[in-house]
Amino acid sequence: MKKKIFNYLFIFVALLLVFQFVNSKRILDSYEGIIDKKEANFEKSITKYQDTISKLRDDVLRLSEFSVMNTEAALSYIEAEGYRVDELIPFVKDALYELNLVKGEEHPLIPYAALNGGKMMIDQIRILNHKWIIANFTDGKYWGEMFLTYSISEDKQLSFKVVESFLYPIN
Structure with a gap:
C-alpha cells in the first residue's frame, strides 16, 4: 500500500513538474515576444529621434551662417x-x-x-x-x-x- 501511494505521489509530482515547465515555457515565450516588439519599437524610436536630432543640427548650422x-x-x-x-x-x-x-x-x-x-x-x-x-x-x-x-x-x-x-x- 505504501508503495502504491508513493507511486501515485511520484506520478502526481511528475505531472505537476511537467505542467509547471510547459506553463513557464509559454509565459517566457510570450514575454520574449513582448520584449521583441518593444525592442523593435525602441529601435524605430531611436532612428526617428536620431533623424530629428540630425535635422535640428542642420537647422542650427544653417541658421548660424549669418x-x-x-x-x-x-x-x-x-x-x-x-x-x-x-x-x-x-x-x-x-x-x-x-x-x-x-x-x-x-x-x-x-x-x-x-x-x-x-x-x-x-x-x-x-x-x-x-x-x-x-x-x-x-x-x-x-x-x-x-x-x-x-x-x-x-x-x-x-x-x-x-x-x-x-x-x-x-x-
Whole structure:
C-alpha cells in the first residue's frame, strides 16, 4: 500500500513538474515576444529621434551662417580694432534696446509711427557681422523689420543708420 501511494505521489509530482515547465515555457515565450516588439519599437524610436536630432543640427548650422559669432572675418576685424567680441556684442544689443526707452512717442530708429496708440519698439536683434544688424520691431499689433549698419567712432561712440525697413501689412 505504501508503495502504491508513493507511486501515485511520484506520478502526481511528475505531472505537476511537467505542467509547471510547459506553463513557464509559454509565459517566457510570450514575454520574449513582448520584449521583441518593444525592442523593435525602441529601435524605430531611436532612428526617428536620431533623424530629428540630425535635422535640428542642420537647422542650427544653417541658421548660424549669418551670425557674427560664426564669421571668422568679422571676429578678426573686431579684435583687430581692439574690442573683445564677448563684450562688444552685448554692448551693441544693449544700446539698441536702450533706444526703446527713449521718451516720446516715436522711436529714434524706426521710421514708422505706432498705429495702435503704443510705441514701436525693437523686439529682436541679430548682429550679422562687424557692420550689419537685422532687427524686428513691433507695437504689439503691427510689426516689421529693418536693416541697420553700426559703427563705433574713435571716441567709442556707437552710431546706427537705418539702411532699409518695411512694415508688414495686416491681412
